[in-house]
Amino acid sequence: MPGRLRPLIAALAFCAGGSAWAGIPTFCERGKEISAADQDRVLRFAGVVKRELERSGSKVALVSRAGLDLSRFGLLYSHAGIALKDNPGSPWGVRQLYYACDESRPRLFDQGVAGFALGAEAPGSGHMSLVFPPDEDGALLERAALDKPLALSLLAGRYSANAYAFGTRYQNCNQWVIELLASAWGRMDGGGGDARAQAQSWLRDQGYAAGPVKVPSHAMMFAGQFVPLLHVDDHPLDDVYALALQVSVPAAIEAFVQRRLPAARRVELCHDKGRIVVHRGWEPLGADCRPMPGDEVISLEPDQVEAQVGQP
Numbered sequence: 001m002p003g004r005l006r007p008l009i010a011a012l013a014f015c016a017g018g019s020a021w022a023g024i025p026t027f028c029e030r031g032k033e034i035s036a037a038d039q040d041r042v043l044r045f046a047g048v049v050k051r052e053l054e055r056s057g058s059k060v061a062l063v064s065r066a067g068l069d070l071s072r073f074g075l076l077y078s079h080a081g082i083a084l085k086d087n088p089g090s091p092w093g094v095r096q097l098y099y100a101c102d103e104s105r106p107r108l109f110d111q112g113v114a115g116f117a118l119g120a121e122a123p124g125s126g127h128m129s130l131v132f133p134p135d136e137d138g139a140l141l142e143r144a145a146l147d148k149p150l151a152l153s154l155l156a157g158r159y160s161a162n163a164y165a166f167g168t169r170y171q172n173c174n175q176w177v178i179e180l181l182a183s184a185w186g187r188m189d190g191g192g193g194d195a196r197a198q199a200q201s202w203l204r205d206q207g208y209a210a211g212p213v214k215v216p217s218h219a220m221m222f223a224g225q226f227v228p229l230l231h232v233d234d235h236p237l238d239d240v241y242a243l244a245l246q247v248s249v250p251a252a253i254e255a256f257v258q259r260r261l262p263a264a265r266r267v268e269l270c271h272d273k274g275r276i277v278v279h280r281g282w283e284p285l286g287a288d289c290r291p292m293p294g295d296e297v298i299s300l301e302p303d304q305v306e307a308q309v310g311q312p
Helices: 003-012 036-055 113-117 135-146 148-153 173-185 195-205 218-226 237-242 250-260
Strands: 060-065 079-084 093-100 105-111 126-132 265-271 275-280 296-299 307-309
Touching: 036 113, 036 126, 036 265, 036 275, 060 113, 060 135, 060 250, 079 135, 079 173, 079 250, 093 113, 093 173, 113 126, 126 250, 135 148, 135 173, 148 173, 148 195, 173 195, 173 250
Parallel strands: none
Antiparallel strands: 060 079, 060 126, 079 093, 093 105, 126 265, 265 275, 275 296, 296 307
């Protein structure tokens, strides 16, 4: 794969997870091995994430992680799923879409919090975001996520990492999540027609705005047509010419939830090699994982195990 295509692949290959890793550059090669120290750090981070899930008093959360470096496109988070306290696989297992390389098709997959955190491309640092809907809306989302016929009715047969958010030809992981939210809060049961089209119609009516993901050049947009699992034939031509694709990304999903459910709560967690930061609120942490006043800071240094509050 020519090196000049890597930025485009990194920009649009949002979904990764499960037993098949949608990575760079072929999407289906194995992830990189990580050191024991990195694995220990990520597992400690996952433990704090699970602590926040348990403390929330909720039974469901929209959970997102920073999986790929999308900084040049102004994006931090790449992959979203639904964490369920009563997930049949494991407590707080994350239900998500992933691309099954051996079957060449998208699948739904349940993954523990630790595995979800380990899916990040760079284990030296990481970000996860948890959004807890109010009780009634959370109960609707939990019911929909655990309703297998409904969840499967929203699963497309063809995968595209940069799927058009209002098309049914393809689908990516984040698109499945937002369509599940639409089905839950629009009180749809997946029957009586095309479940995905119904969900997308509801999202349009509710003002959902996907992306946009801005591609740096027309040459890069053209080159992307020759990359497996990237497609532009489902996008409006005006968007292609404008180099701004309407793709569902975690930031767009969170913005929609915040606007529709002002009472929703958000917890953002990040780590680098020295500390974990826990931030409660909608103001986003930066990519550098710098704590804000009042944030909880947990040292990862062997001789500093006490949590501090608001210490940068």
